[in-house]
Amino acid sequence: MNPTMKLQTQTFNNVPTLPDSYVWSTTPSESPCLHSIDEKQVPPVVDIGDPSAFSLVRDACEKWGVFQAINHGIPLSLFQETEFEARRLFSLPTEQKQLFARLPEGFTGYGLVRISRNFPKLMWSECFGMIGSPVEHASQLWPQDHANFCEVMEQFQVEMKTLCEKLVAVMLRSLGLTNEQDTKWFEPKNESDRAKCFLQLNSYPVCPDPDRAMGLAPHTDSSLFTLLYQGGINGLQVYDDGVGWVDVQPVEGALVVNVGDLMHIVSNGRFKSVLHRVVVNNTRHRISTAFFYLPPWDAKVSPLKKLVEFDHLPMYRQVTWKEYVETKSKDLSKALDSIRI
Numbered sequence: 235m236n237p238t239m240k241l242q243t244q245t246f247n248n249v250p251t252l253p254d255s256y257v258w259s260t261t262p263s264e265s266p267c268l269h270s271i272d273e274k275q276v277p278p279v280v281d282i283g284d285p286s287a288f289s290l291v292r293d294a295c296e297k298w299g300v301f302q303a304i305n306h307g308i309p310l311s312l313f314q315e316t317e318f319e320a321r322r323l324f325s326l327p328t329e330q331k332q333l334f335a336r337l338p339e340g341f342t343g344y345g346l347v348r349i350s351r352n353f354p355k356l357m358w359s360e361c362f363g364m365i366g367s368p369v370e371h372a373s374q375l376w377p378q379d380h381a382n383f384c385e386v387m388e389q390f391q392v393e394m395k396t397l398c399e400k401l402v403a404v405m406l407r408s409l410g411l412t413n414e415q416d417t418k419w420f421e422p423k424n425e426s427d428r429a430k431c432f433l434q435l436n437s438y439p440v441c442p443d444p445d446r447a448m449g450l451a452p453h454t455d456s457s458l459f460t461l462l463y464q465g466g467i468n469g470l471q472v473y474d475d476g477v478g479w480v481d482v483q484p485v486e487g488a489l490v491v492n493v494g495d496l497m498h499i500v501s502n503g504r505f506k507s508v509l510h511r512v513v514v515n516n517t518r519h520r521i522s523t524a525f526f527y528l529p530p531w532d533a534k535v536s537p538l539k540k541l542v543e544f545d546h547l548p549m550y551r552q553v554t555w556k557e558y559v560e561t562k563s564k565d566l567s568k569a570l571d572s573i574r575i
């Protein structure tokens with residue numbers, strides 16, 4: 235594990251040069267990104283309220299593992315309020331944010347992104363994770379002034395979860411699965427188990443030397459899929475085998491839908507788990523909100539029966555979510571291979 239998991243006080247504030255621990259040997263500037271104007275070379279923007287959405291979603295998930303969803307029903311104002319509250323949180327002094335530091339194995343609280351432990355260099359980012367109400371942490375931070383933060387974060391999670399439920403149906407229906415029984419994508423341990431969500435606010439402060447730094451190293455999300463609101467500032471890039479790194483240009487009000495490892499498994503390999511990274515810049519502090527859609531901890535996940543019947547062979551063995559997370563935290567790139575049949 236990286237010995238410097240804990241963020242250093244003052245790391246991001248007014249440092250004139252990039253500290254050595256943040257200098258990456260393979261940097262985004264050495265594998266430049268395509269700023270394409272050819273719409274075939276960028277992940278598509280899909281109006282998910284349109285009847286033609288199904289085939290567009292399927293094509294995007296097969297080719298890219300990512301698309302930008304518009305007309306999803308969540309008002310822009312809720313994204314703006316969430317971003318405003320996130321900025322309020324990240325602008326606090328580091329000592330104060332450290333009061334609710336995330337434990338190395340934990341999900342909630344403040345700190346480095348979980349994948350930091352898998353890389354020798356530090357990333358130019360910080361995050362705050364929440365599952366449900368953040369009141370426990372927020373009330374310590376702002377004893378008199380946490381109500382709005384909590385209200386906005388709770389409302390955001392409720393609306394995003396509803397949207398995730400709708401989107402999973404769209405994605406699986408796009409594969410021809412219309413019967414409810416055929417689209418059960420996890421096997422619960424208990425009857426009452428429901429899908430789970432995890433909200434992570436990400437902050438990428440202004441960086442003195444963005445060409446040698448990394449906001450978030452290349453990774454795939456472990457989730458079924460992730461909904462990402464990236465505000466108006468560029469930074470997210472996805473990898474395409476034929477093209478290389480491609481910018482996902484922010485579209486006002488759109489949500490980036492990232493296919494994760496679990497959807498790749500559930501779809502028996504049809505949908506691609508998208509490799510993505512974040513680059514930083516030297517002028518603007520970027521904030522993003524990532525909403526991960528997940529199974530319950532002890533639930534089992536495997537390729538959907540109908541798809542396996544069609545393919546005659548499952549591509550992956552069954553795995554519990556807990557087992558998958560533990561395998562992936564040991565080695566990001568080998569987790570999928572380790573359950574491949």
Ligand SMILES: O=C(O)CCC(=O)C(=O)O
Nearest residue numbers: 436455464470512522524
């Ligand atoms: O900030 C972004 O655009 C991407 C964030 C991300 O990939 C993540 O939180 O897993």
Ligand SMILES: [Fe+2]
Nearest residue numbers: 453454455510
């Ligand atoms: Fe991610």
